[in-house]
Amino acid sequence: MARLDTTRTSAHQLRPFSSSQNLLNRADGSAQFDFGGSSVLCSVVGPAEVKLRDEKLNKATLEVIVRPLVGLPGVKDKACERAIRETLEPIVISALHPRTLVQIVVQTMKDNGSILSTALNAAIMALLDAGIPLNSIIGSVTCIIDSKTNEILLDPTTEEIARAKSTHVFVFDNKSSIPSSTSASMDVDISNDDDGSPRPLFSESTGLFTEEEYLECVNISFKACQAVHGFIRTAVSKKIEKEHQQTQA
Amino acid sequence: MASTSISVSAAESPAFSFSASTFQKLHPVEFFRKFISQGVRPDGRLLEGFRPTTVHKNVVSTANGSAMVRIGGTTVICGVKAEVAEPKMDSPNQGYLVPNVELSPMCSSSFRPGPPSEQAQAVSEAINRVLKESKVLDLTDLCIEEGKAVWALWADVSCVSYDGNIYDAALLSVMTALSDVRIRKPTYNEGIIKVSGAEILDDENSFTLNLARTPLSATFSLFDSSMALLADANAAEEAICQGEISVTLDEKGQICALSKVGAASSSQTLLRQCIATARTRTDELRSIIRSQ
Amino acid sequence: MKDTEPSKNEREFLLEALREGARIDGRKFYDFRTLRISFGSDYGAVEVQLGNTRILAKVSCEVIRPYADKPTEGFLSFSTEISPMASTVFEAGRQTDEEVLVSRMIEKAMRRSRALDTEGLCIIAGEKVWSIRVDIHFLDHDGNLADAACIAAITALMHFRRPDVTVVGEEVTVHPIEQRNPVPLSIHHIPISVTFALFDKGERMVVDPTYLEEQIMEGDLALTLNVHKEICALSKAGGMPLELEKVVQCSKIAAVKVQEITEQIEAALAADKKKR
């Protein structure tokens, strides 16, 4: 079944991704992540001075600001901010920097669908660039179920989303087996909840769909996210090595 | 709440002893873990237990449709008001359906006066998306005169008392209020829209909304430190939980929205469990609506 | 977060260097930093880098109803809210003086000088006109946001194409750009802003100040001109007085800069056109 996005031959094919880190000079860390025609730039500042009213005495305060490409930020963007923040909170080891602020600003640069996923991938790479302590890396993809073909399409474009009967955004970390909140000095026992299946860290679905369709989306997206993990690892490694080798006098 | 005294006496430090309330204030997480370890919650509920829920239609006569919903200590009132507006250029025959949730400082000390908090905005947007993306209402039903005038339905939810799980309560109140909406039939004449002032409204002089489906939700909170799943968390529980799984279903059992945010990654077993529990819960809610 | 003042040493060194005729980043007094202009895949998206200052401008359009008193006049609006990404000095949703200055400057340079033909945006008088919106995103702040924003805005407007429309009586059909070649906006002229930072009571002036220079300068003088040497806007901030001939001198220098920058913009646009 052909996709509306004619550049792609298969339903589960992702658009080529690319990224670059450390391209802003004022921020402590920054990264741009592209899924084909969708691109998000993300900056990170911190651990920095925090406003008294936001101060948390046992951990860093995470602040996420989302800025749309067109128009002023509205409730949609606030909802995104919340989703991104609550997804990153268990990933950032905030207990190491109490009473500080880690501020993440997310700016859409090009919008051709799957923006939330693009943003989450940009955010994790920016956090890596800033050297914020993390207990794992995450990867995100979006998929839809096409209303005409009932097919699951990965990494959809705006056009494809317009024809979706449901939209699903997923995030997986690179080690679901290891508990998330090691920092919080609490001993986590997830054995009661380990069935060996892919474990979404974040999942947001809207539209109309069945349980079976949903679980299929989870599994397909999981594979795709591993590709994203692989890419992030490759990209970050290349940068680190480049820096390292060049500076060996 | 016999269980309280038991588990807290166990919680007392050798040196200093406190009343249950003081202990909860000083060490909320520990206090809570003690209960969870015994499979109960401070308010006596089991982990998967929901709070008593009531729904009342048509409680505000100044609104075209209204509903009051109580879930335990949470009380919300949704009033839907129909007013006349100009349609958008690119959708000349579509009306507006605009849900907004207000979390005023009256309903809890955790809300400040002023513009809506992030929470209020997020809940409003979540409801807005469900209404839109699961196509609850065909907006062309709200057209009065193409390109000239349409109905704008303001579905405002005012939270009177906040004790957690605002999404379930707000969505329930919005859907019930929409089903209660009655709008006087309009006449259009050179930009003037008139409706009859008749005392008694019937299908002759007014119309009701034709809702494609009635999405209702069940929300569960994740208590990270022991990966426990709490149905319908109250305010105190929300404060110490790190994540949330929320499932929204229509009467045919189709999923209209599903979200898992915050806390550690969760297995599919857990997700399935949530969906299953949500089915029984939303069925309950539907019978509650019918019963009144 | 509040702005952090530069140290005494930086302040004194910068002034000392100026007196020796040098700028800290090695530039001459009247040099702009390297200007990079790159275009997005879709029309009207432009990223401008002026040294380390970085700005994205995005043009969009929609059909709306005109004001009753100006039935044939289209709309042109700019959003210049400065993102905290540019610098933590800026807080989301809270306006700073700098933001006010920049947006005023853009207003003067673009709208008041009628750089864009808004009459040309009319579809049906009194019924439908185009509303053009320019979102200016400030990504990285190393001084002189105003000039960079101005370059980004005008370049984006020149790059933008709006969908073609056909009107049959009251009926308006908007053709998606995939189906029919979109239409460029009609630009009257290309306003370019050149900002001078003033030191030592105006004894020393430098163009395109960096962030550090802005923090230390005593005042600034911003001129907006086009290649026809028409001055579209002139604003002087900072308390100290400035003799007229200084202003004249500035406008002479600015004229040269405007020439250079305009050529660079046109070259970039031409290069991009070839690619498409």
Place this chain on the structure above:
Amino acid sequence: MDRKRVPGPELTVPPLVEYALDQKRWSPQEECRHDANRQPEDLRPIYLKTGLISQASGSAYIELEKTKIACGVYGPRPIKKSGYGFSGTGTLNCEFKFATFACVKRRNHIRDPQERELSMILTQALTPAVRLELLPKSAIDVYITVLECDGLSSCFAAAITAASVALAHAGIEMIDLVAACSASYVIMDRTLSSAVPPPSTTSDSAPAAVSLRPPTIIMDADLEEEKFEEGSIMVAYMPSLNEVTHVLQNGKVDRSIVSQSVEHCIEACNKIYAVMRHALVESIDEKQTR
């Protein structure tokens, strides 16, 4: 444009309501009230209950038939607003808000000048009754939301009554409760033709038809009746100390009528006081049975 709410159309208006010519509508002419069973001095039945807001220190809910008001009291708690210096006594702060759907025309989410004014009056009416001298450095916040409004002055009076019950329910020390009641001046023999309803509340602009007959004082007027009022009065009163804490009068009427209506209101307040007392005693019993 409001960026923090789901956006709707810039401007919406209620449709024009058109009444059939043969349609019978109430007007004061027939010497009877909008609710035919009420005599001029009759109040609407009052439903008053405490403790509906689970998180509040104290709360009350009041209903006068259609009129519905919820009130929550928080404190004493540290003063939130910065800029306050050290204060040896507590501060009482009231916020009065209509729900967007509470009135015929949709209300805005943002508090308008009228709501701000009423908030101020509310504070003035309640402060004398609260023993703030016992609460240094602390603030008591009273929040009122009108869920449905059937008559503005009567609604506002009910808000004061509810607020003082909520304060007592919060266990805050008071020298007395504050009951409030309103009365409207309506000329009952006006014929429909001359019955151009003056702009409901701010009728200090001279009444439309200057009438020979003195207006009737009708207690606790509803919205329909307010449309025809020449003016109105609202009295807030401490029943057992027999002291008035606030009087709000508008419209141009004879002095004698004002003093007369004040008496009527005080009488009414004493009736309301019985209801308040009942509600509070009830709240004790509930706690006991818990």
Place this chain on the structure above:
Amino acid sequence: MASTAEAVIPGQRLGHAQEYIAGSGTYLHQDFLYASVVGIKQINPSDNDGLPFLTVQRESSQSAIPDIDTIVTCKVLRINPRFASVSIMVVNGKPCTDDFQGIIRAQDVRATEKDKVKIYNSFRPGDIVRAQVVSLGDARSYYLSTAANELGVIFGTSIAGGSLVPISWQEMQCTKTKAVELRKCAKPL
């Protein structure tokens, strides 16, 4: 079940000033006693056969606020060389609905050798401290003192994240690592 006969509400006249002594929940106005809270009227014979006490037993007790000399339990938020800022969570054994701000100045940490006190050898952020209100303080904070045996840190978490137990009046030990940390601890009651 309270027989409503003895249930009273604010402003209710309770009796003549000559016959009773005004107790809690009541106030004196001209020559009468009135209730100032909702509750149950109670008359207790005075110890030295004077006039009996007239009090109103609050039913809904007002949420607690600190006053001079009251014992409070608070959590340490921030510390600097001059003082520790705390949030007061419990007043006289009653949790506050909204926390109050307080500070413990270096000179109020202990009774002896006040000038030798180092705040960060006495308190750490996160510590739970029992203290006494010495004054209403400034616009923002109450001033608190721990200068008594039974006052000081009652709960603490070690750097390793284990809980601390007192081993002397100025030392606590981590239950995990057995490492000793300095605190001004409260003597268990």
Place this chain on the structure above:
Amino acid sequence: MAPPVQNTPAEQQDGEQYESGLHVILPGDLLPPTQSQDSEDVVMAPVIKLGPGLQPMSDESIVAVKAGILQSTASANRWWVQSNQKRYVPSSGESVIGIVRGKTAEHYKLDIGAAHPALLGVMAFEGATKRNRPNHEASILGDLLYCRVALANKDMDPELECFNPTTGKADGYGGLEGGHVFKVSLGLARRLLDPKTLVLRLLGQHIPFETAVGINGRVWINSASASHTILVCNAIKNSEYLSPKECESMVKSLIQKM
């Protein structure tokens, strides 16, 4: 600035197998047992010292929390992740350059580029006594001070001192007069601490200049003339991502421009 890394889905699949000489490690990666147990005594000794970028887990395993290159001492009993970042997080014993922002009776408040302002006791100078207070009385605001982090932990604002605690002497700590200061990445700052660093060596051959390097990414340069100082500053800034060869030509070209 690192150039964009382009990848197509085709090559992503083998991303996990990405191999190279250096051991690049990412957050969530466990410290490979092969490495942490290659020497006997480590297996015996339960405690191996963890440097920056590594954290012990509840289940005794050790996990990386930063992206960088895994490094260890020869004896393999100390492990850390060598990474680069811009934001300074104080740790005691490090030398930093601070800007004076405020003053109380007993402390100066310094901005050292960390999350919290650092406190410098007015007595924390060589030979400071109640009687002869250090000379920074006049208007110290905005002054540059070269200090040593005396105390740093997450619960407190960091504290500084302007003398070497072992010798009690100033040992170069104290006010930095004149010259210019600029920001570099913490990685570059660390390298610049070594006076034999290539760029410093190359510059030194042509221009005499003094330098003070703060681990907090602030570098202070002073020389005979402003133009020299400017040249040195820019040369150092540019050197960050240059290979030795590129670095030499860069310096050469700058020198020629003079």
